[in-house]
Amino acid sequence: MNTNKITQAIGTIAILGMSVPALAADQSGWYLGGSGGQAHATIAEQEIIADLLASGYQTLDFSTDRKDFGYKLFVGYQFNPNFAIESGYFDLGSFEYVATTNPPGTKTGSLTFSGWNLDLVGTMPLTERAALIGRFGVHEGKTNTQFVGTGAVNVLNPSHRNTGFDFKAGVGYQYQISDAWTFRIEAERFRMDDAVGNNGDIDLFSMGIIYRFGTNRKAPIVVAPPPPAPTPAPVPPVTATEQYCSALEIQFEIGQESIERVNREHLLVLATFMSTYPETKATIEGHTDNVGTHADNQILSEQRAQSVVDYLVREHRIAANRLTVVGHGETRPIADNSTVSGQQANRRINAIIDCANDMAGLSTLPARTTLAMALEFDSNSTAVDAKYHYQLENVAKYLHANPDLIVTLEGHTDNVNPATALEISQRRAQNVANYLVDNFHVDRSRLNVEGFGATRRDTYNITASHRQDNRRVNIILGYPK
Template identity: 80%
Template sequence: MKTNKITQAIGALAILGMSVPAVAADQTGWFIGGSGGRAHATIAEKEIIADLLAAGFETTDFSTDRKDFGYKLFAGYQFNPKFAIEAGYFDLGTFDYTATTDPSGSKFGTLSFSGWNLDFVGTMPLTERAALIGRFGVHEGKTNTNFVGTGAVNVLTPHYQSKDFDFKIGVGYQYQISDSWTFRLEAERFRMDDAVGNAGDIDLFSMGVIYRFGARKHAPVAAPAPAPAPTPAPAPPVAATEQYCSALEMQFEIGQDSVERVNREHIQVLATFMTTYPTTKAIIQGHTDNVGTIEDNQALSEQRAQRVVDFLIREHRIAASRLSAVGYGETRPTASNSTVEGQQANRRINAVIDCANDMAGLSTLPARTTLAMALEFDANSATVDAKYHHQLENVAKYLHANPDLIVTLEGHTDNANPAMAQAISEQRAQNVADYLVNHFRVDRSRLNVEGFGATRRDTYNITASHRQDNRRVNIILGYPK
């Protein structure tokens, strides 16, 4: 046997990992699995021909069957999301060759290879469900080699067998189908001894599945509890004590806990209500989607709720004694986490406040109108698409009609080019500002331009359309403070 390169297979698997829609598995514990596919060996043709020539035979024809079905069965333990150990049994099949000689005769040989292996497996997440894996291990392989001679070729020892320890390596791609099941594609190389003095390799290209024991199940999606209607106002108005009178709905970008500019108007509504009714209290509730570990999501939900509390105290002078922050992690979804839209809906803040009889405070103040729109861009492009020209004209008209308004242009991008992300996000926002100035004579001093690179995602960059959603400029209009 001789080495047979698997570079093309490694490259193909890497490309597949980058392009297949993809939560990297966060389970730990025991798992079992199996896979099967094509095994390929390179017959040591030159060595065999040289051996026949040394015995007085010239080889006139040499044919081989280098492929067979191979499989492996294994069990393992996942120590953390990036490291596991696997042990199992493999059978790589049988390979053969036929050498036709002069003087007239032939030599027929077969080789079969099986054994036990122990591998260390590393995982590199690509997306929330997809990951590349790499393995390095050792195996105890058993090789059976048989020879048959015809005509002038006489085989003195028709059977050889060897058992030896050697190493193996591999790369692969895996996709988490569910909490318990994971699909794998792999390319592996087994170093082996063919029992007659030739060392070489057998490659196995396989697909299979693994089953994880005790994988945690995400909490079932629960419908949100309807909010009771506010208590009708008696005369004179008196603040009531019943809760769930108002809910503040505020969504977050992926992995973020900061209060974005576009959400500050919603908080202003809550602040107005609490200022109007100084005896009311509010519980700020933080929630997440189910991406990531339970512990991380719990911490993130608490951070989000606390950020809103801090913002109300700092910016709106609401007494800290009237506010409390609670995080529920991923335990209270309002939509299905199986879709990107559902995940986005679950990354939210709710505010539960005491009821008051006069609900006027829940209307946005007329002097603080905030509008928002998003312009999408092609990959690595900062050109303002013509389809947005009419909308930008409407924005300009609105600005001319409301001379006290200011505009913030927030540029964003996907994760396709980290080196250019910040620059291209700033350029996108700047190009929108230039368009408003050059085409509609908007005063540049009213335009604030900011770039955030790929740090603020609306979606998980899974598909082309999701990446398109993240390549955007948000236009936020509001009055200066």
């Protein structure tokens, strides 16, 4: 048996990704994978016919089975988003031919090929989730070749085995389904020795899946408002003044115009500033992502800006004539709308606020520090995953250390049945509250539970990962009921 020569160019693709910008998510660490598909070998028909003729046999018919199922199992380590190393076991199946001869008889040959490999893998990103891959490596291959003769054909040595090192190379495409799971398609070529003196190649065209370890770890997030702009040092004369300015940026959930608890502290800073300087005015600008029609996004951006104005007037007694509403719709994005994080960044409010001059030494009240945390749930599940035990213990410790604080637990769902969505979200929030009470002795009177069903999405429920992001309980500390 023999096969076509491999071109040296294939192996060079393995290092292309090393100089290309990395994917958005950090994928470093260990992973496991497996793939399977069709293996294909080229049978050296002319060489076999020539060998038979030299032994006194004329070949009347020559048939081959060049294809079989092949698979590989592997473990890898991702050093950075552009470079990894993989090692594993492969089995490329068996291949055979049957030659019918004169004098009457047949000669059947079969080959099996398996072994272990070690590859360098390079990645070249195409989008945030999709990438091309190239690999080059070595393998220890085990070849088993069997020959059977019938009729006039006599086989003196029917069995040949060989184990040796050789090289392999391949190219492919992969897509990151979620933080943990990656889908991969590949074409690989294995150089091999057929154990009877011929060198050749076997190609494997496969599809597979990869699981990455350590991608579900999430820690509590400390959310604090932007620090105020630095103020100039006071000037000694009494007539000297300092300039005080303020700015605001808050984000919205999908399709929402209401003010979330986590943003009320930011609005407190703005209200304190405007109350301290009654001559200042502010322009409140609303923005959206690009999902939906232009007209609907324009209306939604105006409604978001108006909700901020209404909140400042109602809760902080800021005069309405000091606040101007402007809606920009989707026309002023600050991030890429093709990504979930970019869409979320574009659903926002900006405030352009006058600067004020006053006597030296006057300052606005600082915002209170807040703590927020999000817990994710399996589909239709309300059980609190044990992996959040230590994070919830930290929340409990924070509450015990700050007895004046209370907690608001907000439950959410993805696009489940609307009739049960509200109930599921409320049960999720209530179960988190029970967990804090039962495991860490938090006073239940300090826990305020609310369910919002599927009305407040972080993402658009397009993929399994997006839906998981929407199945959550938000824990928000530092706000009165």
